[in-house]
Every structure is written in C-alpha cells, then in structure tokens.
Amino acid sequence: MPRLENARDVDAWFGDHGWFPGRDVAGLVPAMTARIVEEYGREGFPVEPFAAADAFLAEHGGLRLTIDVRRDEHLSFTxxxxxxxxxxEVAELSRGLGVRLFPVGVDSSEGSTVLVDERGRFFYLHHTGASYMGADKHEAMIALAHAPMRDAEDFFVRPDRPAGR
Structure with a gap:
C-alpha cells in the first residue's frame, strides 16, 4: 500500500488505478447493488442502497486498488x-450506529468489508470487529494505511450520548 498522508496522496493512489475527478459509472451501480441486496436478503438481513452509497459507487465502483502486488492483495470497490x-454483522453494526450501512467494497488483504453509512462515513468490518475509517474516502483510506483504526463502538448511539461522538 502506498504511503497515504493526505487527500492528494489518496487521489493519486486512486488515479493510478483508473479513478479521475468526474468519473461516472452510475450505469453500473444498479447491477452492483442488486447483487449485494439479493445476497443479504437471502441471509435474512436486508440492505438497500441509499444516496451516499450510490454516489460513492457511481464515482468509484469497479476500481481495484493494489495494496500489495507480491501477495496479490487489493481493495476492490465492487x-x-x-x-x-x-x-x-452489518445488521448488528447498523443497529449500534443507529444508521443504515451499505457494503461498497472489499479489502482482500484482510478479508474485510468496507461499508458506507447514510452520512457518508466509512466503516471496516473485520473478523475481529468493526472499525471507523473516517468521515469521507480520504480519511478512510488514510486510516486504512495507518491502522489500527478507531473502534466503531465509539460511534454507537447510546441514550447518554448523541450519535457520532
């Protein structure tokens, strides 16, 4: 994984793998989201895409970013x-956060799911637990490059604390 310190670094990494400002693959999004909606529904935990997920996938869907070429590890936004x-696990995390989540990608190096919530925040679902990645794609990728990430439970809605703190 390249060294990611700021938004410019993140955009350069994405750019190396086919992203560019204004990229629009919105026509592919319905097929991408239909597959995951069907898979999750079959397991009894329905999800549905929402504006933040659709917008992210419309610009980044289908990208496959190299994490480690020697080990054939990638971050795929499919x-x-x-x-x-x-x-x-996504349903449980969604309940804790008090917002809907939608899977937007996979980190093959960790076998982890990348999720976006209705606010456009990113979360990382790893077999050891869930993490908060950041408020946008730039924060999320910088956090991924500088793990460990913040525990997602820090953002759970609790009666004694407003959401997102």
Missing part, C-alpha cells in the same frame, strides 16, 4: 459478501 456472517 460490493460482495466476504464471509457468510457478513449480513448479520
């Missing part, structure tokens, strides 16, 4: 189920 338990 939603898919990584583990059979993903739908249940």
């Amino acid at each position: 939603p898919r189920t990584v583990w059979r338990d993903d739908p249940a």
